[in-house]
Amino acid sequence: MANDSDTSTGRSRAESRPPVVLQVLPSLVTGGVERGTVEIAQALVAAGWRAVVASAGGPLVHEIERAGGKHVTLPLASKNPLTVRKNAGRLAEAIERYTVDLVHARSRAPAWSAYWAARRTGRRFVTTFHNAYGAESSLKRRYNSVMAKGDRVIAISNFVGEHAASVYGVGHERLRIIPRGVDLVRFDPDRMTAERLVVLARQWQLPDGAPVIMLPGRLTRWKGHSILIDALAILGRSDVHCLFVGSGAERYKRELAAQAAERGVGATLRIVDECRDMPAAFMLADVVVSASTSPEGFGRVIVEAQAMARPVIATDHGGARETVEPGVTGWLVPPGNPEALAQALAAALALAPEERFALGRRAREHVRRNFDTALMAARTLDVYEELLFPAATALKAARAALA
Numbered sequence: 001m002a003n004d005s006d007t008s009t010g011r012s013r014a015e016s017r018p019p020v021v022l023q024v025l026p027s028l029v030t031g032g033v034e035r036g037t038v039e040i041a042q043a044l045v046a047a048g049w050r051a052v053v054a055s056a057g058g059p060l061v062h063e064i065e066r067a068g069g070k071h072v073t074l075p076l077a078s079k080n081p082l083t084v085r086k087n088a089g090r091l092a093e094a095i096e097r098y099t100v101d102l103v104h105a106r107s108r109a110p111a112w113s114a115y116w117a118a119r120r121t122g123r124r125f126v127t128t129f130h131n132a133y134g135a136e137s138s139l140k141r142r143y144n145s146v147m148a149k150g151d152r153v154i155a156i157s158n159f160v161g162e163h164a165a166s167v168y169g170v171g172h173e174r175l176r177i178i179p180r181g182v183d184l185v186r187f188d189p190d191r192m193t194a195e196r197l198v199v200l201a202r203q204w205q206l207p208d209g210a211p212v213i214m215l216p217g218r219l220t221r222w223k224g225h226s227i228l229i230d231a232l233a234i235l236g237r238s239d240v241h242c243l244f245v246g247s248g249a250e251r252y253k254r255e256l257a258a259q260a261a262e263r264g265v266g267a268t269l270r271i272v273d274e275c276r277d278m279p280a281a282f283m284l285a286d287v288v289v290s291a292s293t294s295p296e297g298f299g300r301v302i303v304e305a306q307a308m309a310r311p312v313i314a315t316d317h318g319g320a321r322e323t324v325e326p327g328v329t330g331w332l333v334p335p336g337n338p339e340a341l342a343q344a345l346a347a348a349l350a351l352a353p354e355e356r357f358a359l360g361r362r363a364r365e366h367v368r369r370n371f372d373t374a375l376m377a378a379r380t381l382d383v384y385e386e387l388l389f390p391a392a393t394a395l396k397a398a399r400a401a402l403a
Contacts, residue, residue, distance in 0.1 A: 019388055020050040022100040024091065024114040025107050026077035028058035030274065032300045033106050033130055035060075036180060036376070040104075041069040043377030052098050054091060054110075070098065076110040084112050091117035102126060102384055108133070111146045124387040128154040131297035132163035132318075144168070152383050154178050156298045157319040176383050179322070180298050181376030182367055187279050187307035189364075196280040204272055206284065210241040211349050214285035216278070216301040217292075219248020219271070224291025224315070225256050230338035231291075233263035235345050244271045245281060282308040287348040290314040293335050299323050306330070307367040309360025311348045313341065323371070329363035 021044055023037050041051035041064050051069035055061075056077040064071045072094050075083055091113055095103065103118040104126040105111035111127055118125040127150035135141035147153070148168035154176050155161035161177045164170040185191070206212065213232070217223045225244055232242055242265070244256070253271050260266040275281045278301075282288060288305035290296065295318025302312050303323050312330035314320035324330045331344040351359065386393050 017099070018048055018050050019102070019384070020052060020098055020100045021102050021104060021384060022052045022054060022091075022095060022098070022114075023104045023106060024054045024076065024110045025105075026110055027056040028053070028060035028064070028071075030059065032180060032298070034058070036128075037106060038063045038067070039181065039183070039373050040377060040380055042067040043374075043381060045069060047381060049381075050098075052094070052100060054094060072098075076113065079109045084109055085116075087113035088116035088120070092120045095121045095123060101388055104128070104384075105146075105150075106130065108143060108146060115146055115149055124151050126150045126152050126154065126383060126387070128156065129160045129164045129297075130156055132160055132167075132295065135167060141167075150174065151387055152176055154380070154383060156180050157322050159295065159319050159322065160297045176379070178376055178379045178383070179371055180300055180303070181373030182300075182303050182307045182371050183373045184307055184368060187282075187304050189283060189309050189360075192279060192283050196277060197283055200275070200277060200280045201284060204243065204270060204284075206241060210239055211237075211286045212284055213240055213242045213287050213289060213345060213349075214245060214281065215243070215289045215291060216245040216275075216281070216305075217290070218246045219244065219252050219256075221252070222292060222294045224293050224335075226259055227291045227293065227336060227338050227341060228289055229256065229260050229263055229265060229269065231341035231345060232260075232265040232268060234338055234342035237349075238268065240268055240349070242269045243281075243285070244269070245275050247274050278304060279308060282310050285310055287311045287313060287345060289341070289345075290320065291335075291341060292318075292320075294318075296320060302330075303367055303371050306363035307371075309357075309364050311351065311356065311359055312363070313344045313348060325362075325366060329359065329366050 025037055028034050038060055041053055044051040045068040053064050053069055054072040054074050056075055057073050061071045074087055074090050076087055095117055102124040103114050105114040106128050127147045129147050133144040135144055148170050153170045153174050155164050156179055158177055161175055215228055260269040282305050288310050290299055290302045292315055298319040302314050305312050306329055314324050314332055315335040316332035317335055324332055326332045333340040333344050
């Protein structure tokens with residue numbers, strides 16, 4: 001693969017026409033990785049570049065195409081070693097067909113295919129660490145290591161960046177910290193309509209006037225649903241309504257419902273499926289909770305909730321330490337501690353209207369300064385330019401230093 005000093009071919013190729021970036025991921029279903037891929041594709045097209053995305057497909061394909069990007073359907077969700085090898089050849093063909101200048105891999109299995117394809121075709125290669133990947137065995141560590149092979153390695157938080165550096169040896173010269181972004185137009189409380197709120201409140205059968213506690217996220221054990229159930233029991237308020245918003249296995253749903261009944265809070269809990277209007281969902285909540293027992297790489301829903309001016313409570317580890325300002329935009333509590341979570345819930349629900357308004361205003365401003373999608377996109381395109389146009393990037397940096 002080309003290194004930083006061997007860029008003449010890539011530079012002349014990219015400078016003679018709009019640069020082309022290929023993003024590679026397993027599929028385009030709903031999720032933070034997928035949403036970020038769409039947002040970068042949109043930013044590329046808006047900047048006059050060309051965006052290509054390769055995945056196994058999914059409901060977000062139409063957003064790539066609507067933005068003016070091209071989608072290539074390949075079996076990239078597969079972890080079968082033979083399929084991964086074959087995908088490398090398929091991606092190499094796509095790189096040549098669409099005159100791709102840079103390949104950006106966002107997940108481990110397809111990253112191996114993308115790495116081999118980029119090396120075969122001499123293209124620049126970028127990866128994004130979306131979490132602190134576990135390395136319980138040498139085989140798993142080897143599997144994860146592809147994410148450290150980028151000419152530039154993006155980490156979505158300082159927490160993840162420290163993991164990439166300490167566990168996988170990514171040096172500061174290659175590592176770039178770019179937090180995820182939130183679309184502040186979509187997640188804007190001033191744009192919310194009463195109709196959207198009424199539709200969702202009726203769909204979820206929310207009682208009028210009941211304080212709403214919401215935990216958005218997939219129904220998996222490490223998201224801490226059982227911790228919140230225990231905290232509700234400690235809180236001891238029969239007037240609250242708790243919503244778990246996210247899809248999951250029916251067996252786990254039944255387990256959570258049984259726990260809530262046993263702890264005496266079954267009447268206050270409702271488990272709903274994925275929501276297609278999360279801005280409205282957040283507006284219905286009096287407090288939004290992330291009770292994850294394992295560290296989140298970033299914690300997108302907590303940032304989205306702050307963008308909607310909602311009080312938030314998150315566990316005090318991982319990326320949440322970078323997205324929540326304790327006592328300013330929300331609360332941080334020790335992981336796996338229902339007593340501390342109950343205390344934070346009580347404090348959030350006790351906020352006077354003027355206190356709630358002030359906290360919400362601070363929370364949205366915090367997101368605007370640090371986690372705007374436009375900021376994320378600009379920083380990502382800067383990384384691409386570092387690799388494709390190193391001389392111009394160095395000149396821009398020198399001028400900025402003199403300004």
